[in-house]
Amino acid sequence: MSRTFVLGASRLAVAAARMKADVNYVGVADESASSWMTANHVFLRDVWLEGELTTRRLQRLYHRLYPGSSLWMDASLGEETFLRAASYARERRARVVLCVCDGQTATPAMGDAADWLVARSGGAVGAPGQTVTPAAGESVVSWAGAMALCLMNGLDLARMTPFCKRAAAFGEEPPWYDEVAYG
Secondary structure (H helix, E strand, O other), rough: OOEEEEEEOHHHHHHHOOOOOOEEEEOOOOOOHHHHHOOOEEEEEEEEOOOOOOHHHHHHHHHOOOOEEEEEEEHOOHHHHHHHHHHHHHHHEEEEEEEOOOOOOOOOHHHOOEEEEEEEEEHHOOOOOEEEEOOOOOOOOHHHHHHHHHHHOOOHHHHHHHHHHHHOOOOOOOOOHHHHHHH
């Protein structure tokens, strides 16, 4: 199994952790967000209460990544930070996943740097390795959370799609694994 890191996207971290993925959060989070993530089984690795994701802070992430890891980010990071983090992941031979949540926009350069892109059909950008397009009414965040577990266990797109669709159908509140698998 590989490690899953989420950079600066607490909702993605919680969605993946609720699916029983081993999620490591790196980024800025206040005490409330940190408590919420901890209560939802997210491992807080490098968390700062204030400030922004500087180059120095991103270097800590670089040392945590190793071949086979996955680095999950959403489009809220901005192009420069995303590309720097993606560069670190590439250097460490980790997979880069970009999730364009509703209301976010990504640049073509961000899409080009991603191995996987999870976005609505109108949010597809650049030329990522693979694109996943949740249908209308399906939650992008819940889909991404289920996908994190599937990638961690080495499933391909065809094998992960039914499980991810079931998770995404629960709506914007990320479901727990048991609700999706046994519900």
